[in-house]
Amino acid sequence: MTGPGTTADGGAAASGAPRSLAGASVAVAAVDLGATSGRVMLGLVEDGRISLLPAHRFENRLEQRDGHLSWDIGALWAEIRHGLAQASVLARDQGLPGLSSIGVDSWAVDYGIVGPGGEQAGEVIAYRDHRTDGVADALAARVPRERQFALTGIAQQPFNTLYQLAAEDRLTGLPAGSGVLLVPDLVGLLLTGERRTERTNASTTGALLASGDGWASELLDAAGVDPALLAPLIAPGEQLGTVRPGLARELGIGEVPVVAVGSHDTASAVLAVPAREEDAPVAFISSGTWSLIGLELRAPVLDEAAREAGFTNEGGVDGTVRFLKNVSGMWLVSEAIRQWEEDGARVELEGLLAAAAHAPADRFRIDPTDPAFLAPGRMADRVRAAATVLSGDDRSPSTPAELVRCILESLAETYRDELTAACRLARAPLPHRLHVVGGGSRNALLNQLTADALGVEVVAGPMEATALGNVAVQARALGAIGQEPGGIRAVIRESTELEVFAPRG
Structure with missing residues (x-):
């Protein structure tokens, strides 16, 4: 499933990569959003090791809005901005000039709708909402479950993005230039103004081909979704963009690169195995x-x-x-x-x-x-x-x-x-x-x-596997971790204390 932004040997491709900081100590911010809480962690990469410092932790709560169980993206965005400002201060406290990059990961499947100018159009409805009840069965009547799995390789859970989109009543009549972005990609848009869909999270939607090479048009057609609503794919290690100038001034962090990481939190966690x-x-x-x-x-x-x-x-x-x-x-x-x-x-x-x-x-x-x-x-x-x-x-x-x-x-x-x-x-x-x-x-x-x-x-x-995986992809993109196969995991081993349990009897 090698795609743009990666090489066959597991290294990050040069295309879209931020400026190299090979051999330098770097500080990066990992925005890690979970379904009950979020945090911004400062990752320090020096001498082949990663250390983590908490910059900001916050709650993530579900609320009933417009008849649906929804996420308060506005509140999350305020917490993220505060956390990034704090991370930059922490980096300077460590004797570094500030942040070198930012990466975002989150839970899977949920998305926001954005208008032509990037403005949020309605609530980000949560995967626990009941609007998808019965939708998987209805779509299976059009495309059999066996065919869905053969196309995507994804287990057919009722909360899959594909079924959420099939249940969506807000897509009709959207103005030209509107789009759908998964939660970490929505945060990426707020940071940079750029729209992309990161591949690891896209794979959880039930709408991406198992090869990772593109969307399953047969399933999108069955769900009534215009493929033009979905942003182009981006691979971990590629640069999404840079922090918008006005936001950079507001937070005091500079127009630093925003790097696509394994934006599905489990992808980042497993990378840190x-x-x-x-x-x-x-x-x-x-x-x-x-x-x-x-x-x-x-x-x-x-x-x-x-x-x-x-x-x-x-x-x-x-x-x-x-x-x-x-x-x-x-x-x-x-x-x-x-x-x-x-x-x-x-x-x-x-x-x-x-x-x-x-x-x-x-x-x-x-x-x-x-x-x-x-x-x-x-x-x-x-x-x-x-x-x-x-x-x-x-x-x-x-x-x-x-x-x-x-x-x-x-x-x-x-x-x-x-x-x-x-x-x-x-x-x-x-x-x-x-x-x-x-x-x-x-x-x-x-x-x-x-x-x-x-x-x-x-x-x-490690216990903090998701944050470590997030930081590691950024560090490799910056040149602070080598491109060789296994390079990230070698750094993880040097950075964490492991406990081994041998089978008894």
Whole structure:
């Protein structure tokens, strides 16, 4: 899936690249937007290492607007501007002249509509909104699900951008020059005035060809979407533009380059997996509230068995493919804790995990992929009701520690089953090492249980994988990280402390 802006060996192409700062210490700003919070991180790149400093953190909230669950892009934009100004101050505090570039990543699939002058036209409706109910089935009547997957390689989730666009009632009658931009590309427009669609995020829409070479016109036609609304593609490492002069003066940051990064946050996170060449195909879990588990491949897996198994093929940095499945992660534990706290208990996660580590093993199991666990509310009660007894006299977990142990053991076995399935579908051997990145990489008990279930080594870290991947692409585009294959991951290994969990028994 190598495309413009990348070379076959995984290096960034020279076209569209910012001015080289090879050998220099650089400071770049990573704007990282999540579905519940956002942040601006300062990345310092010096002597083959990356260090991160938080410049600004902020909440991201959903609101009902015009009858739809929507994002407050205006509030996010104000927070981003403040964060960039703070990042520039932090850079100067480190003895550097300021920021050398900016990169933006976010959650996937959601978009904004912009007018001919780049003005926002209406709200940015969230993927959790109910407007797509039934749309996937209606579109499948026009283009069968098998055909959709063969074209795009993307699992047909009801919130996919394709289905959101098919449900969209604001596209008719738009003036000439209007467009649709995914959230990080919308931020890029606000920064630079330029419209592009970054490839890794475009791959999640369900409307991009699996080759990454262009849009699936057959699907856009079926959804009633004019392809002219979609901006030209841009690859990670290419320069989107420079900060608009007026904005640069307002923020005191200079007209610095804005570099396209892996703007789908998972693309940036997986780029920061500290794998070595011998790990190929790289097995990973991007672990947090949800767990994205799979393999990094050089080509998509497009057969019907992959679709039926619920796997998806998302575009990665440097033409890679993330062949993965989204399964439940620490959502079950965090929701159980919320119930206990609502019931008046004081619960501290670290202590709860320590108690779970000493709870009896292999007493109960649940199926963490059961849709019954998707909704919030009274999670501990639902886990108890669903638990299957493996041993002992109790009919369900009787203490918080036992319940958490049940959840984590069940998750570890799910990770084993899904990674095994990914390897079977990709016709790849089971890797001898699994990398866990993101916030869940700090969960030592789950990491050890996963190593035991799979019988392979688990390497945990980095926790700040998304920000590191964002910074690394910018640094490579600036020449502060070499172009050689594996160069970014070598720098990540030098920049982070990793913890290794060997399988027991």
